[in-house]
Amino acid sequence: MKQKKTCKAAILYALITLIVLILISPYLWMVINTFRSTGETFAASILPKRFTLQNYRNVLADATTTHAILNSLFCAFCAALLTLLLAITTSYGFSRFRFRGREFLMSVFLSLRTFPVLLLAIALFVVVVKLNLYNSYIPVILANTMLNLPFAVWNCISVIDAVPFQVEESAMVDGLNRMRTIFRISLPMALPGLVSTFTYVFIMSWNEYLFAMTFISDNTKQLITTRIAANISQFSVDYAGLLTTSVIASLPIILLFVFIQRYIISGLTMGGVKE
Amino acid sequence: MQTTKLFGRKINLGYLFASPGVLFFLLLVIYPAAYVIYLAFFSSGKGIAIEPAFIGFQNFAKVFQYSRIWQTILHSFEYAGLVTLLNLTIGMLLAVLLNKPRLNIRFIHIARTMVLVSWALSPTVVAVMFKIMLHPQIGPIAQLLNMLGSNVTFDPLGNPKWVLLAITLTNVYMYMPFYFLTLLAGIQAINGDIYEAALIDGANERQQFSRITLPLMRNNLLTLMIFNFCATFTYMDLTWIMTQGGPVFASDVLATYTYRTAFKSYCFGQASAIGVIMFLIAILFSAIVLRVMKKE
Numbered sequence: 107m108k109q110k111k112t113c114k115a116a117i118l119y120a121l122i123t124l125i126v127l128i129l130i131s132p133y134l135w136m137v138i139n140t141f142r143s144t145g146e147t148f149a150a151s152i153l154p155k156r157f158t159l160q161n162y163r164n165v166l167a168d169a170t171t172t173h174a175i176l177n178s179l180f181c182a183f184c185a186a187l188l189t190l191l192l193a194i195t196t197s198y199g200f201s202r203f204r205f206r207g208r209e210f211l212m213s214v215f216l217s218l219r220t221f222p223v224l225l226l227a228i229a230l231f232v233v234v235v236k237l238n239l240y241n242s243y244i245p246v247i248l249a250n251t252m253l254n255l256p257f258a259v260w261n262c263i264s265v266i267d268a269v270p271f272q273v274e275e276s277a278m279v280d281g282l283n284r285m286r287t288i289f290r291i292s293l294p295m296a297l298p299g300l301v302s303t304f305t306y307v308f309i310m311s312w313n314e315y316l317f318a319m320t321f322i323s324d325n326t327k328q329l330i331t332t333r334i335a336a337n338i339s340q341f342s343v344d345y346a347g348l349l350t351t352s353v354i355a356s357l358p359i360i361l362l363f364v365f366i367q368r369y370i371i372s373g374l375t376m377g378g379v380k381e
Numbered sequence: 382m383q384t385t386k387l388f389g390r391k392i393n394l395g396y397l398f399a400s401p402g403v404l405f406f407l408l409l410v411i412y413p414a415a416y417v418i419y420l421a422f423f424s425s426g427k428g429i430a431i432e433p434a435f436i437g438f439q440n441f442a443k444v445f446q447y448s449r450i451w452q453t454i455l456h457s458f459e460y461a462g463l464v465t466l467l468n469l470t471i472g473m474l475l476a477v478l479l480n481k482p483r484l485n486i487r488f489i490h491i492a493r494t495m496v497l498v499s500w501a502l503s504p505t506v507v508a509v510m511f512k513i514m515l516h517p518q519i520g521p522i523a524q525l526l527n528m529l530g531s532n533v534t535f536d537p538l539g540n541p542k543w544v545l546l547a548i549t550l551t552n553v554y555m556y557m558p559f560y561f562l563t564l565l566a567g568i569q570a571i572n573g574d575i576y577e578a579a580l581i582d583g584a585n586e587r588q589q590f591s592r593i594t595l596p597l598m599r600n601n602l603l604t605l606m607i608f609n610f611c612a613t614f615t616y617m618d619l620t621w622i623m624t625q626g627g628p629v630f631a632s633d634v635l636a637t638y639t640y641r642t643a644f645k646s647y648c649f650g651q652a653s654a655i656g657v658i659m660f661l662i663a664i665l666f667s668a669i670v671l672r673v674m675k676k677e
Contacts, residue, residue: 115484122478122488126495132554133498135521136510148513148521196402203395211403218410220608222615222663224636225656228643229413229420232429252409259402284394313503315618320644331505335622338509345513352506363501364494 137357140350148345161350171351173326174333178312178355181243181329185250186308189258190300192251197262198288202271212263215256223253227320234321245321246329250311258303261370265299266292302369309359330355417653424650440654447638449630454662457634460549460620461613461663467553468609469602472560477590479561480568493565500558507555508622512538515547538624541631548620548632552613560605567601568594603674607667614663615656635659 140161142154165171200212226249234245269292277287293300318329328336334355337348425436444450479493499507517523517536526535537543571594579589617636620626626633626641639659643652 118478118481118484119488122484122492125475125478126492129554130495130498132510132514133502135514147524148519192402192405196399199395199398199400203393203398205393205395208395208399211399214403215406218406218414220611221410221414222636222656222660224615224617224639225417225653225660226410226413228639228649228652228656229416230409231643232420232649233413233416235429248409252406255402255406309501313501313506315504315622331503334503334505334509338512338622339625345516345519348509349513352509356502356506359503360498360501363497367494367497 136349137353140346140353142346144346161346162354165347165350165354170325170328171330171333174328174330175355177243177327178330181246181250181318182308182311184243184247185254185311186304188247189251189254189307190304192255193258193262193303194266194293194300197259197266198292200259201263201266202274212259215259219253219256223316226252227316230317231320239321241322241324241327243322243327246314246317247311249317249321250307250314253314253317254307254310258307261303261306262296262300265296265303268299269295299369302366305362305366306370309363312355312359418657420650421653421657424653426650427647429647429649436650440650441658443651444655444658449633452630453633453635453638456545456632457614457636457659457662458666460545460552460634461610463546463549464552464556464613465606465609467549468557468560469564469606471553471557472564473598473602475557475561476565476568477594480565496561497558499555500562502555504555504618505622507551508619511547511551511554512623539628541628544624544628544632548623551623552616552619555619556609560609563605564598564601567598571597603671607671610670611663611667615659635662 138153139148141157141159142148143156143158143160146154200208230245230249234240239245273295274287274292277291278284282290313331315331315335318332319335322328322332330351334348334351337343337351421440422437423433423435425434425439447453475496479489479496481489514520514522515535515537517534517539520535523535526533537547575593575597576589579593584592615636617634617640620632620634620637621640624632626637635655636659639652639655642648642655646652
């Protein structure tokens with residue numbers, strides 16, 4: 107009986123390992139191939155015969171790419187900051203007060219978010235061009251904020267719910283006014299949750315493609331996602347360089363994601379599948 | 382402390398806190414949503430210099446005059462349907478596997494994190510990665526086949542027969558982790574006592590899955606199914622970067638058709654009409670499926 111159980115566990119370990127390997131192998135393949143010298147083909151051997159950082163040097167020497175990275179950094183940071191500010195105030199209202207229409211307004215964030223982004227992009231494009239905001243980062247930042255606000259609000263509600271109301275109450279009884287209580291007591295206690303919300307929105311805005319492509323066409327203003335996408339459809343493609351740019355644009359993001367994934371699950375499960 | 386005075390009227394503080402976010406969101410969703418419907422009925426021709434002129438259903442009628450429209454709609458159904466099926470099946474399978482309490486907890490945690498990696502990737506990175514992997518000349522698979530002396534041309538993205546499937550699988554690679562994670566959270570929310578009781582009654586693992594997990598996860602699965610289908614039906618990023626709907630429209634879906642009409646032909650009224658039809662199809666189909674499933 108016991109032997110049968112260990113055998114079964116071994117099969118499970120093997121099966122899970124196999125599935126995980128299949129899932130991460132494309133990405134691993136990509137990372138490994140950024141270290142190959144240009145002469146070698148991608149299938150010459152599993153590991154490159156001679157490790158080289160030449161691809162990274164080439165990519166980072168290209169000012170268009172480094173600019174695109176900085177542009178993306180700026181947009182994603184602004185979008186994450188704006189989203190967090192709006193999400194904190196809104197979720198504080200939802201979390202600490204009971205008022206008529208509260209449940210309805212909370213559900214608005216979930217239901218309206220299912221409207222196709224592609225359709226919003228068409229309408230927003232026309233508006234943006236009319237307002238003379240084409241080729242500027244403002245519409246990109248606002249659109250990313252809109253996309254991520256529902257998740258951020260739901261996540262912050264669970265984060266603020268976890269800060270006991272009694273703590274706030276006693277602070278207010280002790281004579282702090284509400285704003286001071288929020289800034290001195292509640293927000294510091296909610297900090298880990300808020301930081302991971304910020305990081306999640308940053309990641310999603312960094313990765314966003316549709317709005318970045320729709321609102322910006324100027325080469326010097328390109329974001330990293332549109333830069334990569336534009337390069338793949340060029341006539342003669344530097345494939346090794348493209349893989350390297352992709353790794354530069356994704357590896358730090360993956361590490362961030364691994365770091366915060368545990369903290370964002372509550373918001374996802376609440377906001378993602380609310381019946 | 383629950384209320385404050387504003388313009389001489391008593392008002393719940395909650396409204397004040399909630400309103401910036403709510404107003405921002407409504408402005409950036411409701412206004413464009415309404416505007417897109419307006420465009421579909423009121424604008425014709427090219428460019429954004431829109432003269433408000435009611436043209437009725439002309440834009441909608443034009444959509445169905447497009448010679449490939451039925452093929453495009455069919456592609457959308459194939460794409461979204463298969464993506465949904467695979468995402469939920471693989472996601473559920475992984476969620477059950479990685480919920481095993483008696484395997485090593487560290488191993489489980491590492492495996493879960495690894496599964497989630499592709500979710501943190503941008504659609505551009507995923508599209509570029511697979512475009513190079515599946516490349517007929519420089520791609521590793523094609524080169525391996527070549528070295529083994531096979532004279533099959535491995536070019537799924539250039540072959541009308543395989544291109545839609547290739548993009549479908551790429552989509553699954555990218556979005557399955559989300560469904561895995563939500564399903565896992567759902568499974569973990571099931572009360573452990575139920576399984577213990579079942580174990581005492583002698584239920585084996587397969588019975589536990591089909592009699593407890595699956596029925597209790599039914600509502601989660603239905604919600605995710607509708608969500609995934611509608612999201613994929615209107616999704617264009619991966620398809621656009623990988624093939625732009627080609628070769629010869631073999632991977633063209635309603636979403637890429639909408640995008641092309643808007644941003645390559647600059648017919649925004651026409652594109653809005655296609656988009657609205659696309660959205661209506663997705664919603665109607667979901668409603669029908671939901672009804673049928675609920676009746677069972």
